[in-house]
Amino acid sequence: MELLGAIVTLAGSILLFLGALGILRMPDVYNRMQAGTKATTLGSILFLAGISIGHYECGCFGKIIIIILFVIFTNPISSNTLARAAHFAGVKLTERSVKDDLKDDDIENKGEEK
Amino acid sequence: MADLIYNIAAIIALAGIVLSFVRLILGPTIADRAVALDGMTIITISLIVFIAYFSNRVIYLDVAIVYGLISFVGIVAIARYLERGI
Amino acid sequence: MKKGFLFFISLLIVWILLAGIDQQEIIIGAIVSLLLTIIFFSKATIFSEFNLNPKAIFYFLIYIFVFSWELIKSNLDVAFRVIHPTIPINPGIVKVKTKLKSRLGRTILANSITLTPGTLTVETNGEDYYIHWIDVTSDDIEGATKQIVSKFEKYLEVIFG
Known part of the structure; x- marks a missing residue:
């Protein structure tokens, strides 16, 4: 049981590491956000689940479940608001990008004062 | 055996924090830095839970919950600031 | 009550x-x-905004299952792209449309899109979603909608009505 938890934890930590590597290597903000959000979400879920599987005698699954649910709900929202703010603040996409529908439609100046 | 694997996992996660920190220093815009900070926060929450289990202090789990809450609010505040100033 | x-x-x-x-x-x-x-x-x-009949609850369980599978797939996808020496990306922001009416359903759909392979919701405006896609393979709205949105929409439509 403890060995199973250890292996799950190791898989989670590798995903966390790859997420951080993606944040370092990707060429612009939006691609960094893609790597940072996805890999760290599943990575932290696996890391926490692995620790609580390996040490089940502690009996504090409840708080771990709360933390996991919290990560699942807030991580996409924070990256979504950050991507929106970055686009509105005028951060350019990388040169390898194909298209940008949001810029073409120009809804940013409608309604709110900047 | 299992303890060794747990320690290796923690070291790999810590290396992830170091990589994010490099992006936090290099990042050309504020958004890059905020993304790096977000990634660091998630990895830090995982490591706080790790420390809570391995030093047998259940109270540290509450620290992890509160840290997650505050970092979420902080990232949203940075995003609002980028969008139209405070 | x-x-x-x-x-x-x-x-x-x-x-x-x-x-x-x-x-x-x-x-x-x-x-x-x-x-x-x-x-x-x-x-x-x-x-x-929830529908509380047995069919909706059954579809909710299926939705959780589909969502977990997509989350694992997206992580393998991101890991492959990060490790690859010449980062194989072809990014762009595309526009898709949704048929959902309820606000909670739209929020959950946007979050699910963020956590699935290669897509990130940037902005929502009514029924239009603007999505940063790491590997753009279709050029028009209908094709992108079919590839990104429809796999979750058919479950969420039953759950939230």
């Missing part, structure tokens, strides 16, 4: 997860949850 009961039960479950199973804690948690339900239920319109 039924929705109020759902509100009460979810508050109590969160409290039990936080405090652990103990008789005194559960009694106090139940009293406080009941008070909060009475005070805030008329303002909490979020629970009025």
